[in-house]
Every structure is written in structure tokens, then in C-alpha cells.
Amino acid sequence: MxxxxxxxxxxxxxxxxxxxxxxxxxxxxxxxxxxTPQYEARTQLFVSVGGSNSAADAVQGSSFADARLSSYVTLATSPTVLEAVINELGLDKSVTELAGSVTASSPPETVLINITASNPDPQLAADISVTAANKLVKAVENVEDVDLVQLSVFEEAAVPDEPVSxxxxxxxxxxxxxxxxxxxxxxxxxxxxDTRVRSEDDVRRITDAGILGSFALESDLNKAPLVTQRDPYSPRAESFRQLRTHLHFTNIEGGPQSVVFTSSIPGEGKSTSAINLAIMLAESGSRVLLVDADLRRPRVASYLGLENVVGLTSVLSHQVDLDDAIQSWGPGAALDVLTAGKFAPNPSELLGSPNMEKLVKAMEQRYEVVIIDAPPLLPVTDPAVLGSITSGIILVVSADGMVNRDELSRSMENIEAVNARLLGLVLNRLPVTRGNYSYYDYKPEASPTSRRSKGKRDLSGMRHL
Structure with a gap:
């Protein structure tokens, strides 16, 4: 990372x-x-050298004291000294328990010994520290020549005011x-x-295919999935216009174009993307045919409010002609639609048959753009087969965590396996972040005359207040 x-x-x-x-x-x-709050009290001892008649004797005595300091520090927490402290203060503790609350140390380059005692009772902490120091002095006097080295209490412990822990x-x-x-x-x-696809960066880790369109996640999208149900200048509508423009640039050879819309798994928004792009293409004046080739779960008819009695399955099974199966939709009947038709028990065979290939060629001769809504890639092979007989595939990828990277990678492999052309990707349900295109709109403003008229009405209203 x-x-x-x-x-x-x-x-x-x-x-x-x-x-x-x-x-x-x-x-x-x-x-x-x-x-439990713990209080610490410290008593300081001074190690002094006995009287000497010369400088050499003083140096020798000082060296002797330095050499004995570590022994005195160890002796301060010995069982002999600690047991004497317990007896002196009448503590209800064992030597081992008391040893855990008493420490002795000697600051470097000094002849001082610090005896520190900790206890929940501040007074008892001070008493233990002072008593341990006095008992150490007596213990040293019993084993050392007091004329040579002496220990004396330099500073007695005071009762601490605040706990150290x-x-x-x-x-x-x-x-x-x-x-x-x-x-x-x-x-x-x-x-x-997390292997879920949640951003454009996650998609880039799988493929370097071009991204033809990006659409932000909108909470009310299920209530109004079509661009005609919303403000025609909304950010979503403008994004589909951008997709329409980018699609034209994928038609390098020119001429009619047949495009398959699919996704890796169900629910990524392929059907609404195909329908809305077809609407925008028809809006621009192109001759467009929208085909519902998802014969297992058709959605086009229900989204557009069309009949689904006669459709693609009827044409492929030679029950009706193409002209009789096509329905017109929208203002001025600008968009032609071929719904899925009645349920067929053999959808894969129908879509992979020579009849389907002939039908695609016939539709390309009559329309500038043919938009085909196909099933998802991973559950069935239908979209890969359709991609091999059309101009190419547009893969819709949901960026809200619905699909994972492995599924997207396998979809790309399925497209490559049949030598189908991937025209590009459409990223759907992108998280809205600051700076995202969805924060902006560029709606046409009212004409100057309309603004002046509105201003007069407002001013007139204000005068009557």
C-alpha cells in the first residue's frame, strides 16, 4: 500500500x-x-569514611566505601533488615511481601543510598522507609569496622501528600x-x-480498461431509476450524456454500433444503465434500438411500462417478424424497444444460435446504435456469446462493495476467452466524496426577462406586507 x-x-x-x-x-x-493509590516515601543515607591521617588514607577509605556501596544496597532489602522492620512496626506481612514494596539504590558517582518504600497508607510508607534505613545502619555496624566506614541517616522520609500511582x-x-x-x-x-470493489482504485487493480462513465450512489435511485423521471439537468443525467459522448469515441471504424451491457453478477445496475443510455441516444436524434436479451430475468419492459407478450424470443423462434415485435417509447416515439418476450426454456441456445447473429446484423442495418441488455457474465455465458457477435461489451461495475475483485477479474477473463471487444467500463454507485462530480450541477438559468418578472412579483408582494 x-x-x-x-x-x-x-x-x-x-x-x-x-x-x-x-x-x-x-x-x-x-x-x-x-x-489502589500507592504512596512513596524515601530516606537517604550517607556513607562516610573514618578519620585518616593522610591524603593517601582518605583516598583509600573513599575507594573502600565506593566498593562497599553495592553490598549495602543489597543488604537494605535482605531478610535480616526487613524482618527487623516487620518486628519494629508490627506489620502483618511476610518478608517476601515487604520486599516487593521496598527498594534501595545508589545514584551514580555518589556515596548516597536511597531507601524507598511504597504503601497505600502514606504514613506507613514513611515509617517503613525510615525504619528500614535505621535497621540497615545497625546491620552495617554489626559487620563493619565503624572506625573505617559509617552509615548515617542524611534525610528522613516525609509523609507524602500525593500518590505516585x-x-x-x-x-x-x-x-x-x-x-x-x-x-x-x-x-x-x-x-x-477486503476484496470488495469500493472505488475506482480497486477497479484499476484488476484492469486498465477505459472508464466510459461514473455514477454516484444515490439513496432514492430505486424510486426513480430513469433519467426521464428526474430533473433533465441533474448530475446523473449529465453523466449519461457524457457516457453517450464517450460511446461515440469507441466507434473507431464508424457505421452502426451494437453494444452489449452486462455485469459480473446480478444487481449491479446494468439494465438501468442500458435503458438510460438508450434514452439519451434517442434524445440526441440517433436511431436507437434497445433490446432486452436477459431472457431469464427481463427488466426492460417493466421499467418502461411496455408489453412483454411479444419480443426477442418471438423473433428468434420465427413466431413474428422484427417489425411486428418492436415497440416505440418516449416523446415522439423516438426510442424503439424490443422486449424479451415470453419465457423460453432454452435462452442460451437462442442467444447463441445463428438466428441471433443474423438478427444482430439486421438490426445494425436499420439502426445507428443497438443497445442490448444482457444477463450477468458469471452466472451464464450468454453475454460473452453476444459480445463476440456485436461491436463490443460495456461492463457495469458496482462500486458499493457488491462485487469483489476476483469476480471482476473472472468477468474480464470470460470476455477475453471469446475474443469479444471490451469497449469500456461503467462505474455505478460510487461513494459520494467531497470534490466528486455529483456535488455540482450546471442547470440553465432562467432568461433575463423571466428573472425581472420574478423580481417584480417579489417586490410587489413585499409592498403588500
Missing amino acids: ELQDYLRVFRQRWLSIVVFAVGGLLVAGAYTFLQ PRVPLNLALGILFGALIGIGTAILREVL
Whole structure:
């Protein structure tokens, strides 16, 4: 993954990262709340050298004290000293338990020993520290020559005012940090494991085929799937006009063009894409025929409100002529439509028959553009067969996670297997992001005369207020 991929993951999954960060904060808060506050008290001892008659004796005594410091530090937490502390203070603890709350250390380049005790009771922490220091002094006096080296209490422990743990700000900050890191890791892992097509970048990983059109995800699309049911200057309508323009550029050789619309799996929007493109082509004045070749699940007739008694199956089985099966639709009957017709038990045989190839050639002789709505590529072989006898295929890809990359890759392989020409892709249901084309429209403004008239009415209304 590149840097832009990581940034895209953060933009898409920022909410889950925030949830993990808040979860880390809550866990850290609960952990901090359940912890018992601990207080620390420190007593400092000074190791001094006995009297000397010369500088050489002083240096020798100092070296001796330095060499003994580590031994004194170890002795401070020995069972002998700690047991004496327990007896002195009457503690209800074992030597092992007390050893876990008493530490001794010596700062580098010094002859000092720090004895630190921790306890939930601040007063008891100070008492343990002071008592342990005094017991260490006595223990050293019993085993050392006091004329040569002496230990003395330099600073007694004071009763601490505030606990040293839990560290509330630090714990909460670490909770947020680790929660966010887990959230980021989870988001990246999901991105790596997620093989669903959710963007143009995901499609580019599979193929470098040209993208003829892109359509944003719209929540009310199922209620009004046709461009004629919406504002004629809506972003969706303009996108289909762009698709119409791009389709013309795929017709390199010129002449009539027959185009198969298909998808990898059902539900990606191939039928509505084919219908809307046919409507836009008819709007531009082209002679267009829309054919419903999805004989298993025909949709064209229901979308356009046409009869489906006679259609493609009737023509292929020689029950009726092509002219008798074609219906006209739209203002001025500009769009000709050949519906699927009655259900056929052998759709693959019909679409792969020589009759179908002859029919496509006949339709190309009569129309400038023939738009064929075919079944999905993966469930059946019909669209691949149709693609081999037409000008090419337009593959509709849903970018809302419906199809995965493996399915898209297999669709591309099916098209290549029959030597069909892939004219390009149509990306459907793209997520709407800031800067996306769907944020803009360029509707025609009212004429200056209309604006002045409207202004007069508004002003007139204001005078009567």
C-alpha cells in the first residue's frame, strides 16, 4: 500500500479508529479507577569514611566505601533488615511481601543510598522507609569496622501528600494512544483483507480498461431509476450524456454500433444503465434500438411500462417478424424497444444460435446504435456469446462493495476467452466524496426577462406586507 492508500483508509474508516480510541480511553479509565493509590516515601543515607591521617588514607577509605556501596544496597532489602522492620512496626506481612514494596539504590558517582518504600497508607510508607534505613545502619555496624566506614541517616522520609500511582493523565493518554493504534491496525487489516470493489482504485487493480462513465450512489435511485423521471439537468443525467459522448469515441471504424451491457453478477445496475443510455441516444436524434436479451430475468419492459407478450424470443423462434415485435417509447416515439418476450426454456441456445447473429446484423442495418441488455457474465455465458457477435461489451461495475475483485477479474477473463471487444467500463454507485462530480450541477438559468418578472412579483408582494 502507498501513502495515498493509507490516507484513503483513514478517511473511510476514521469512525472505527475513533471508536477504538474511545474504547482504549474507557479501558484505561476503568483500570485507573480500580487501582489502589500507592504512596512513596524515601530516606537517604550517607556513607562516610573514618578519620585518616593522610591524603593517601582518605583516598583509600573513599575507594573502600565506593566498593562497599553495592553490598549495602543489597543488604537494605535482605531478610535480616526487613524482618527487623516487620518486628519494629508490627506489620502483618511476610518478608517476601515487604520486599516487593521496598527498594534501595545508589545514584551514580555518589556515596548516597536511597531507601524507598511504597504503601497505600502514606504514613506507613514513611515509617517503613525510615525504619528500614535505621535497621540497615545497625546491620552495617554489626559487620563493619565503624572506625573505617559509617552509615548515617542524611534525610528522613516525609509523609507524602500525593500518590505516585495510578498516574491518571498518563494512563488515559496511553489508553487513547494504544486504542487508536489498534483501530488503525484493524482498519489497515480490514482494507488488506477486503476484496470488495469500493472505488475506482480497486477497479484499476484488476484492469486498465477505459472508464466510459461514473455514477454516484444515490439513496432514492430505486424510486426513480430513469433519467426521464428526474430533473433533465441533474448530475446523473449529465453523466449519461457524457457516457453517450464517450460511446461515440469507441466507434473507431464508424457505421452502426451494437453494444452489449452486462455485469459480473446480478444487481449491479446494468439494465438501468442500458435503458438510460438508450434514452439519451434517442434524445440526441440517433436511431436507437434497445433490446432486452436477459431472457431469464427481463427488466426492460417493466421499467418502461411496455408489453412483454411479444419480443426477442418471438423473433428468434420465427413466431413474428422484427417489425411486428418492436415497440416505440418516449416523446415522439423516438426510442424503439424490443422486449424479451415470453419465457423460453432454452435462452442460451437462442442467444447463441445463428438466428441471433443474423438478427444482430439486421438490426445494425436499420439502426445507428443497438443497445442490448444482457444477463450477468458469471452466472451464464450468454453475454460473452453476444459480445463476440456485436461491436463490443460495456461492463457495469458496482462500486458499493457488491462485487469483489476476483469476480471482476473472472468477468474480464470470460470476455477475453471469446475474443469479444471490451469497449469500456461503467462505474455505478460510487461513494459520494467531497470534490466528486455529483456535488455540482450546471442547470440553465432562467432568461433575463423571466428573472425581472420574478423580481417584480417579489417586490410587489413585499409592498403588500
